[in-house]
Amino acid sequence: MSRITGSWLYGPSAALPKGELDGESKYKGEALGLPEDGPGSLPTWLRRSGAFFADIFMAAGVAAIFTFPEPPRNWSLLVWFMVAIFAVLFFSFTPGQALFGLRVQRVDRAAPVGLWRSVLRAFLVSLLIPAAIWDRDGRGLHDRLTGTAIVRTR
Numbered sequence: 001m002s003r004i005t006g007s008w009l010y011g012p013s014a015a016l017p018k019g020e021l022d023g024e025s026k027y028k029g030e031a032l033g034l035p036e037d038g039p040g041s042l043p044t045w046l047r048r049s050g051a052f053f054a055d056i057f058m059a060a061g062v063a064a065i066f067t068f069p070e071p072p073r074n075w076s077l078l079v080w081f082m083v084a085i086f087a088v089l090f091f092s093f094t095p096g097q098a099l100f101g102l103r104v105q106r107v108d109r110a111a112p113v114g115l116w117r118s119v120l121r122a123f124l125v126s127l128l129i130p131a132a133i134w135d136r137d138g139r140g141l142h143d144r145l146t147g148t149a150i151v152r153t154r
Contacts, residue, residue, distance in 0.1 A: 028138045032107050032149060042138050043152050047100050052125075054096030055080060077126065084122035088113055093153075101154040108147050117146045 029035070029042040059080035063072030072079075087094045092113055093103040104113055104121070113121075124130040124142035133141040143149055 028136070029149075029151075031137060034149070034151065039152055039154060041152050043100075043102055043150060045134075045138065047102065047152075048150055051094070051096040051100040051102050052131075054099050055083065055094045056096075058095055059083060081122055081126060084125065085115075085118045088121065089115055089118040097150070101152055102150050103153050104148050105151055106147055107149050113148060117148060121146045121148060 027036045032042075035041045056076075060072055060076040063076035063079045067073070067075055084094055088104050089112075091098075092105060097103060106113060106117070121142050124145065125140075130141035130145070135141075135144060137149075139149055
């Protein structure tokens, strides 16, 4: 019975004989040609989340400087959006990503991320749901749709 429910709960590969992988990768990022550990590998969700929250707090702080004594309200979202677009466009990382040793790169070839990918990626992250849906490599839906990946720099 556990074999039947296991395949339903854990996907079709759970019904395979023990040890058989059915084309699955041995580690996250292998299918993208990324290393298992170290620079260029995919980071943990904890490191990605830390970078995201660092960017949010930074944007709120910057917006608060300009709106003081009132709270920043939606101005902090605007600051975050602009930083997310232009920092990734020009430097391939946001301040929070730099703090946590991460950067954004294209997965199809070695080239800059580009304007449309930066804008679409920032928009999808601002919706939160695409960033919360991950594939087997640990890439969010926003990264899959834009052909990018967050990788470690150190």
